[in-house]
Ligand SMILES: C[C@H](O)[C@H](O)[C@@H](O)C(=O)CO
């Protein structure tokens with residue numbers, strides 16, 4: 001390792017030690033945290049089952065940066081590249097439409113074997129896998145309703161798909177020896193103000209109860225439910241609102257998934273974590289960045305990201321929180337997007353772990369809000385960058401922006417040929 005990185009690290013260690021922070025221990029803890037990288041950033045949420053189908057469900061990818069993955073092998077290669085530039089050992093989050101099979105199989109007929117190549121790859125790479133049923137981009141979701149559809153036949157199709165998805169997740173968990181988190185998000189909603197808000201919610205509740213009727217060992221799979229305030233074409237009403245899933249998750253023992261982009265523009269998820277985890281064992285995060293709306297921009301080191309990380313660290317909530325990413329930017333290099341968003345998420349956690357939490361809590365309890373503000377502000381310019389550089393180097397990943405050159409040469413050698 002470069003001597004200047006080591007020297008800076010030692011200087012930083014001393015500064016943090018003066019506030020009771022053992023930086024070596026922090027880095028050991030940081031290395032245990034797994035981030036779930038969403039496969040759909042790699043190909044603009046197209047998947048492999050219905051390649052010609054337009055993205056639906058009220059989400060959108062803009063941009064046409066060349067080189068996006070077009071086959072499962074390409075996507076895996078791109079993920080490998082991204083993961084090689086990110087410190088730590090992580091997970092990959094798959095959607096059902098990313099099945100790796102030559103069969104013409106519909107969503108309700110999917111089986112674990114259609115994902116066998118993903119499992120082989122995950123084993124080889126030492127990765128965990130998470131999963132999502134895909135309740136969009138399909139003819140049976142054309143009118144914007146799936147599990148809450150008024151037509152029983154359509155509802156049963158989606159129920160079958162979600163049940164099949166849980167079996168795939170169970171298979172992931174069993175094969176990989178790591179719990180798979182299955183996230184249920186359905187886009188169902190109305191563009192304009194509905195007359196009947198209740199009936200679709202009753203149908204969604206009943207469908208979900210049916211989906212979850214089979215017990216699966218939580219060692220292999222845990223379920224999460226993701227709410228949303230609005231989508232494109234469901235601006236006035238979304239069946240699976242935050243209140244709906246708070247109630248559903250808490251009464252059914254399901255993890256609640258909080259997506260940073262799924263709330264009112266000034267509403268933040270960081271302020272929700274401590275409340276939800278008082279009443280729920282587990283939580284799933286979709287770390288994302290809304291810009292004016294649920295735009296799914298690449299995660300940057302903004303105030304909310306740091307606040308999410310602080311909440312997890314200060315409340316000792318990391319052990320019960322599954323951290324997933326959810327952004328899709330088609331206007332920049334797809335691999336760089338993963339690397340930027342994931343490195344930022346890990347770096348934010350590191351920053352939060354390098355704050356004198358015990359000292360700050362004592363100061364707050366004593367009512368010394370002057371010192372609280374002073375210390376929090378001063379710690380913003382403590383040398384966490386030196387610790388981050390050391391961490392990256394010690395994990396054999398590029399230091400600072402050195403990863404960018406690797407992405408650029410991969411773009412030239414691999415992506416430009418697609
Ligand atoms: C593709 C994902 O399932 C999707 O982004 C979902 O998690 C979401 O956030 C929809 O807005």
Ligand SMILES: [Mn+2]
Pocket residue numbers: 226259286326
């Ligand atoms: Mn999401």
